[in-house]
Amino acid sequence: MHFELTELTDAELALRADVRDFLAAELPRGSFSPGLGMMGAKDPEFSKKLGQRGWLGMAIPTRYGGHGRSAVDRLVVTEELLRWGAPVAHHWVADRQSGPVIARFGTEELKQRFLPPICAGELSFSIGMSEPGSGSDLASLTTRAVRDGDGWLVTGHKIWTSFAHVNDWLILLCRTTPVEESGDKRAGLSQLLVDLRSPGVVVTPIPFIDGTADFAEVVLDEVFVPDDQVLGEIGAGWTQNTSELVFERGGPDRWLSTYLVVEEFLRQHERGGDVWPSEIEGLLGRATASYWVFHHLTLSVARAVDRGEEQSIEASLLKEMGTRFEQDILEAVLALVDDELLVPGDTLLGDLLATATLTAPAFTIRGGTLEVLRSVVAKGLRPREVAT
Amino acid sequence: MSPTREFGADPLVAETVGRLLRSVCTPDVVEHSDGAGWCAAVWDPLAEAGFPWISVPEAAGGSGGSLADALEVVWSVGHHAAPVPVAETAVLGGWLAAAVGWDVDGRVLTVVPRAESLTLEDGHVWGRAVVPWARRADSVLAVIDTADGWLVAGARPEQIQIERRANMAGEPRDVVTFDVPLADLLVAPAPDGIDGGALEARGCLTRTVMTAGALNAIAQLTVAYAHERRQFGKPIATFQAVQQHLVTVAQADVRASMAARVAIRAAARDPQTRFEIAAAKVVVDQAAVEAARASHQVHGALGLAREYQLQQHTRRLYSWRNEFGSARRWSRALGRDVAEAGADELFPGITR
Numbered sequence: 001m002h003f004e005l006t007e008l009t010d011a012e013l014a015l016r017a018d019v020r021d022f023l024a025a026e027l028p029r030g031s032f033s034p035g036l037g038m039m040g041a042k043d044p045e046f047s048k049k050l051g052q053r054g055w056l057g058m059a060i061p062t063r064y065g066g067h068g069r070s071a072v073d074r075l076v077v078t079e080e081l082l083r084w085g086a087p088v089a090h091h092w093v094a095d096r097q098s099g100p101v102i103a104r105f106g107t108e109e110l111k112q113r114f115l116p117p118i119c120a121g122e123l124s125f126s127i128g129m130s131e132p133g134s135g136s137d138l139a140s141l142t143t144r145a146v147r148d149g150d151g152w153l154v155t156g157h158k159i160w161t162s163f164a165h166v167n168d169w170l171i172l173l174c175r176t177t178p179v180e181e182s183g184d185k186r187a188g189l190s191q192l193l194v195d196l197r198s199p200g201v202v203v204t205p206i207p208f209i210d211g212t213a214d215f216a217e218v219v220l221d222e223v224f225v226p227d228d229q230v231l232g233e234i235g236a237g238w239t240q241n242t243s244e245l246v247f248e249r250g251g252p253d254r255w256l257s258t259y260l261v262v263e264e265f266l267r268q269h270e271r272g273g274d275v276w277p278s279e280i281e282g283l284l285g286r287a288t289a290s291y292w293v294f295h296h297l298t299l300s301v302a303r304a305v306d307r308g309e310e311q312s313i314e315a316s317l318l319k320e321m322g323t324r325f326e327q328d329i330l331e332a333v334l335a336l337v338d339d340e341l342l343v344p345g346d347t348l349l350g351d352l353l354a355t356a357t358l359t360a361p362a363f364t365i366r367g368g369t370l371e372v373l374r375s376v377v378a379k380g381l382r383p384r385e386v387a388t
Numbered sequence: 389m390s391p392t393r394e395f396g397a398d399p400l401v402a403e404t405v406g407r408l409l410r411s412v413c414t415p416d417v418v419e420h421s422d423g424a425g426w427c428a429a430v431w432d433p434l435a436e437a438g439f440p441w442i443s444v445p446e447a448a449g450g451s452g453g454s455l456a457d458a459l460e461v462v463w464s465v466g467h468h469a470a471p472v473p474v475a476e477t478a479v480l481g482g483w484l485a486a487a488v489g490w491d492v493d494g495r496v497l498t499v500v501p502r503a504e505s506l507t508l509e510d511g512h513v514w515g516r517a518v519v520p521w522a523r524r525a526d527s528v529l530a531v532i533d534t535a536d537g538w539l540v541a542g543a544r545p546e547q548i549q550i551e552r553r554a555n556m557a558g559e560p561r562d563v564v565t566f567d568v569p570l571a572d573l574l575v576a577p578a579p580d581g582i583d584g585g586a587l588e589a590r591g592c593l594t595r596t597v598m599t600a601g602a603l604n605a606i607a608q609l610t611v612a613y614a615h616e617r618r619q620f621g622k623p624i625a626t627f628q629a630v631q632q633h634l635v636t637v638a639q640a641d642v643r644a645s646m647a648a649r650v651a652i653r654a655a656a657r658d659p660q661t662r663f664e665i666a667a668a669k670v671v672v673d674q675a676a677v678e679a680a681r682a683s684h685q686v687h688g689a690l691g692l693a694r695e696y697q698l699q700q701h702t703r704r705l706y707s708w709r710n711e712f713g714s715a716r717r718w719s720r721a722l723g724r725d726v727a728e729a730g731a732d733e734l735f736p737g738i739t740r
Contacts, residue, residue, distance in 0.1 A: 001638070001642075003642055003645070003646055005646070005649045005650065005653065007653075016739070020736075079735075079739065080735075083735045259735070262734070263731050263734050263735070264731070266726070266727065266730070266731040266734060267730075267731035269727070270727075270730055270731055276723075276724060276727050278720055280723065280727070281719070281720040281721075281723035281724050281727065282716065282719045282720050282723055283723065284722070284723035284724075284726045284727055285666070285670055285718070285719030285720055285721070285722035285723030285724075285726065286670055286674075286719050286723075288667060288722055288723070288726050288734070288737065288738060289647075289666070289667040289668075289669075289670035289671045289719065289722060290670075290671065291738040292647075292650075292664075292667045292671075292738050293643050293646055293647045293650075293667070293668075293671045295738055295739050296646050296647075296650050297642065297643070297646050300646065317635070317638065317639055317642065320635065320639070321639045321643075371628075374628075374631060374632050374635045375628065375631065377635045377638065377639075378625070378628075378631035378632075378634055378635055381611050381625075381634050381635070381638055382611070382615075383608075383611050383612040383615045383616075
């Protein structure tokens with residue numbers, strides 16, 4: 001495990017300035033309701049504008065509509081989008097992980113078909129991993145695909161599938177070889193691209209703790225998936241899925257979820273006057289220092305990804321502590337707030353605090369629980385010589 | 389891990405000082421130095437190689453090299469729990485001396501950490517301060533705020549009263565009393581960039597880097613121990629409850645190491661930088677506390693025994709926390725700057 005020191009180049013800094021300018025012009029503060037990190041609203045028109053700017057599918061080759069840029073470039077763009085609370089939900093999963101895994105494992109035909117609309121911000125994707133009986137023990141999943149002519153018939157039940165009721169596609173992890181035959185539950189799994197509007201797909205939103213219904217469950221009943229929508233190798237689903245998780249876990253969305261709470265808290269106190277109690281100064285100092293080091297660690301992971309290095313342990317280590325930090329910093333702000341939180345609130349800060357309070361438990365569950373991540377990291381910690 | 393290798397510090401420095409300390413600064417030597425006040429077994433070979441005067445220009449009697457080189461050595465001092473005033477001599481005292489043109493010439497130097505400790509009144513300097521390694525210093529340097537600007541002053545041991553005390557790691561932290569006419573001290577006007585704030589920031593940077601080095605040693609020690617120690621018939625590293633502690637230690641190491649390296653890079657480029665030093669201090673302090681706690685839990689009672697080296701590192705972490713400013717003071721200073729810059733500048737500051 002290694003986090004190499006790196007920094008942004010002049011070109012990357014210029015990109016950051018461009019994104020800041022764009023957001024200030026396109027979404028001036030006060031003109032929209034900012035979301036908490038990747039929980040920003042779904043706005044296909046905004047996603048298309050990002051696509052037109054070349055800020056989606058940045059690391060995807062140009063011949064597939066991408067921009068042949070880098071994971072670091074994407075990090076710069078996503079950090080700015082998240083801290084602004086921009087409406088990123090429509091393209092978020094497609095840009096973060098579906099596009100990159102299709103680019104990595106897909107056939108030429110799949111790449112030609114899916115990557116250009118992903119890079120344009122037109123296609124939205126959901127993640128088809130969790131099942132009612134398979135959460136942290138993902139490999140125990142029971143959704144199965146059986147051969148049927150020149151394709152597969154999929155039957156099963158996926159859950160916690162964000163935006164499945166309004167998204168276009170699902171990357172489904174399912175069993176194509178029974179465990180009795182594959183011998184190992186991690187073998188015999190495959191990834192299929194499923195059109196969420198296929199016959200046999202029934203999507204039901206799941207009302208969530210904060211009153212939203214962005215989560216859904218997806219029941220698949222003999223859904224036909226043609227062979228040309230198989231992603232990568234049949235039977236290689238577990239390995240492919242693991243590499244997908246690096247994209248899912250190693251980014252700034254895992255430490256910026258409550259950033260706007262801190263910024264808005266600061267803004268409100270700015271208006272209040274010029275006296276800064278020591279407890280507020282301390283909080284701002286600690287928050288700033290933590291965000292600063294998470295930024296540098298995330299940048300280090302992105303740079304390593306660009307060098308082609310395996311980063312699954314690093315990404316898991318980062319997500320585990322980043323998501324705990326998102327909760328801790330929220331609690332630290334709440335500890336300095338005396339007002340009752342009403343819904344709707346009187347201020348943006350009040351609204352953000354209420355939403356964050358209700359959804360914070362999800363930070364350390366979605367995308368891999370703390371417990372699973374710790375287990376992944378611990379396996380990567382090997383004794384070294386004590387003195388270096 | 390070498391903290392500065394990636395941005396231009398001479399890789400030979402890290403390699404050489406690491407090899408030297410590995411051979412001379414063994415846990416036994418560190419243990420014997422505890423409370424003894426001086427550790428010639430470590431200082432002498434370091435001095436022979438010139439490390440205590442690294443980054444002090446050769447023209448001032450130093451060993452030359454960059455600040456990044458010096459902080460590489462300081463990181464190693466932390467990593468090996470080396471009981472020697474290298475940070476004080478090279479990065480702090482040597483820096484002040486060279487800035488006003490004094491020759492360091494093989495001297496052991498230390499500094500009064502906070503300028504507020506000393507007052508100049510009617511030509512007389514008085515005050516009390518905790519000064520690291522004062523009893524062995526050939527010269528105790530201080531910066532003094534005066535109506536005519538900042539002064540750098542140097543006191544010989546016989547000009548001050550030194551009460552021998554120690555930090556929790558048994559390293560000399562003497563209570564020094566100044567009650568001396570300014571005219572009796574070696575005095576020079578401080579050049580631009582040298583004042584109380586700059587000295588404290590630089591001192592804070594040395595403690596932050598030393599702590600990151602110690603924390604890295606703790607992480608290695610703890611992971612290794614968890615794989616060796618067997619209970620219930622298997623290594624304790626195989627138990628999930630223990631793994632959680634190992635992950636905590638590894639994360640603390642990763643955060644501290646990154647924070648220290650970014651701060652070193654920033655200071656090497658701009659000696660006036662405050663933001664990165666303050667941020668690194670706050671990150672490393674929190675990481676140190678988490679790592680010390682989790683590593684002691686993994687080690688069980690053995691970690692508390694003087695015969696085992698974990699406590700050599702954790703006692704240093706606990707002690708260094710409040711030297712050259714506590715995390716509380718530094719986080720408030722950072723928070724004040726952030727508040728003054730305003731909400732719109734918060735994210736640009738974080739990602740600067």
